[in-house]
Amino acid sequence: QVQLVESGGGSVQAGGSLRLSCTAAGSLSSGICMGWFRQAPTKEREGVAVIHIGYPETGYADSVKGRFTISQENGKKIVYLQMNDLQPEDTAVYYCATTRWFSSHCSLRRSDYLYWGQGTQVTVAS
DSSP states (O other): OOEEEEEOOEEEETTOOEEEEEEEESSOOTTOEEEEEEEOTTSOOEEEEEEETTSSOEEEOTTTTTTEEEEEOTTSSEEEEEEOSOOGGGOEEEEEEEOSSOOSSOOOOGGGOOEEOOOEEEEEEO
């Protein structure tokens, strides 16, 4: 049984910052990918940022490059998403996700990720 627990969502004004965290527990291989996805009302769920656990590889959607930073807790399956200069278009439910097995490369494709958290709401007011 794999469980992902997210925290850190909330409401901010445009230009503000938030940090999300995600802890993965359960039977997961080393070298998995963990990432953040988001879904706004009436839109498809999209990849935001991903990280290769135990490796330096990260990936970002073009819309968040330079504003968001994904990082990992050394030796643990815990990831953070630091979100700076938030804009109203960043408003969405943010989901943590993970692959199950070792991955040679981490993508932003939703279909690559097997386990999902319950989601945390991020609201940015203009």
